[in-house]
Amino acid sequence: MTSHLRNQLMEGRAVLPRVGSVVQLETQHPAYAVLDPDGSPVESVTPYLRDLALNDNSPATSRSYANDLLRWFRFLWLLNVTWDKATEGEVAVIVGWLRTAPNPQRRRTRPDAPQPGSVNQRTGKRYLKAGYAPATINHALTVVGSFYDFHRDLGNGPLVNPVPVSEARRRALAHRNPAEAVPAFRRSRLRQRVPATQPRAIPDAMWDEFFAAMNHDRDRAAVLLYVSSGARASELLGVTPADVDWPAQIVYVVSKGTKLREPGGRKAGATRGGVLGSGAGAAARTRTREEHWLGEVEGIDSTLTFLRAKQAEAARLVKRPVADLGIPRPRPDSPGT
Template sequence: MLSPTEPASVRKSIPQVDFELDDLDADEEKYLDFYRQVAVREDMLVPLAEHHTPNGAHSWSVNCTFSGSLSGDEVNTREPELRDLYRELIEGKANVPRVGSVVELETVHPRYAVLDAFGVVVEPVASYLRELALDDNRPLTSRSYAYDMLRWHRLLWFLGVAWEQATEAEASALVGWLRAAENPQRGRKNRDAPPPGSVNLRTGKRYLKAGYAPTTINHNLTVVSSFYAFHRHHNRGPLVNPVPESRAQRQVLAHRTPDAIMPVFRRARLRQRVRQTDPRAIPDGVPLCGVGDLRG
C-alpha cells in the first residue's frame, strides 16, 4: 500500500501514481480506518521500498503484510497444551530452563558465541554477533547482546519454536516471563546484605529489584529486533519482525535534522515504561569525607 505523507490535495494532482485501492484514497484518516476494518496494524506492515525527497518534505513507502503473523492475543489459535504454556509464561507461572551458555572464543569476529544445551554453537546468532563485531562494536557489547540472544533462544527452545518461525506471540511470552521471573544476578550470598528493592538509608537510593528491570526488557527486545532485521536483510528468517516497532516514529525520524528537538512518541507495543530518575548526587546529610586530602 502506498502511504505518502503529503497533503491529499497535492497527492491527487500526480497522474502517474494511483493511490486508489478499493475506493480508498491516500488520505491518512481513511487508510487508518482501512487498517481497523481489515484488522491490520501499521507495525505489521513490512517496508519493501521507501523514497524521501531531498528536502524531507515528502515521503512514499511501499509496504506489504501477510496473514501468517501472530500477536500475543492470537495465541488462542494454537494447540491447547501450547496455549496454556504461553499463558503460564506470561502470568509468571512457568519458568524457562537455564540451558545453553555464552562462551568467549579465541577469535575476534565474533568474540563471544551462544551454545545450545548440547554445547553446539548457535550459528544464526554467531553470524549476527560476527556482523556486530565487524561494525566496530566493543567486545562487551557483543557479550551483552549474546546474553540477550541466549535468553531469547532459551524461550524458543522451551516452547519448541524454531528461530525462523518466531512471531509476536513469542515476543509477548518473553516480556511476560521477564516481568515475572527473578533475575539470577540479584541473588545475595551474604545474609546480612540488604534485600533487593530496599532503600539505602545512607544514600537514599533504591537497590535493584529481584526481577528484571524495564530497561533490561527493552534492551532484550531491541536486540531481538536487530537480530531479525539482520537476517531479513539476508533473506533469512520470518518476513515480519517478531518485535513490534513504531512505524510512525521511524518515518518521522527519517526526516529529523540533528539539531531538531527530539519529538515525543508513544511507546511501541511490548515496550516497558521506564521511570525517569533524578541525577546521581551526594545527599546533603552525607559528609564529604576526604575533601581535605584533595590537592589542587
C-alpha cells in the same frame, strides 16, 4: 500443554532451563558465540555476531547481545519453536517472563541484606527491585529485533519482525534535525516505560563525612580526581603514569566508547598530591628537583591546602552537637536502621 506453558512463563511461574551457553572465541569476528544444549554453535546467531563485530562494536557489546540472544533461544527451545517461525506471541511470552520472574543477580545471601526495592534510610536511594528493570527488557527487545532485521535483509527468517516497532517514530526520526530535541512518541507494543530518574548524587553532609573518614592525602586526591573529571571508574582504573601530562596538569584516559586516548580531567596535581603529603614533605620535594617537576609544587600545595581545609571542615561538622528539634528518632531495632 503449550498454551499452559506459555501462560506459566508469562506469569513467571515456570522456570526457564539454563541450557546453552555463551563462549569466547579465539577470533575477533566474532569474538563470542552462542552454543545450543548440545554444545554446537547456533548457526543463525554466528553471522549476526560477526556482522556486529565488523561494524566496529566492542567485544563487550557482542557479549551482551550474545547473552540476550541466548535467553531468546532458551525460550524458543522450551516452546519448541524454530527461530525463523517465531512471532509476536513468543516475544510477548519473554516480555511477560522478564516482568515477573526474579532476577538471579538480585539474589542476596546475607540475612541482613536490604530487601529489593526498599529505600535506604540513610541516603534516600532505592535499591534495585527483585525482577528485571524496564531498561533491561527494552534492551532485550532491541537485540532480538535487530537480529531479525539482519536476517530479513539477507532474505532469511520471517518477513515480519516478531518484535513490534513504532512506524510513526521510525518515520519521524528518519528525517529529524540532529540539532533539535527528540520528539515524544507513543511507545511500541511490549516496550516498557522507563521512569525518568535524577542523576545520582551524594548530599553535602555525607560528602564531608566521607572526606573526613579518609586518612591519607593520596585517597582524597584520587577521589577528587574521580569526582571532578566525570570519567568512568573503569577508565580511571586503567590510568598509568604515561597517561599523566604533568606540565599541563591533564590526565588522559582511554574512553570506553571510542577506545581513544582522551583528556579525562585537569587534576593531575591532585594525584601527585599523595606523594607530597605531610608525612614525606622534604624527601618528596627533593625528588621533585631531581625529576625536574618542582614547578608543580605550588599548584599541588594549593590542592593539598584545599583538601586539608575540607577535611578540617568535615571534622568540625561531625563534632558539632545535633540540635534537638523534637522529632522522634527511630529505635535501633526498627526496620531500615
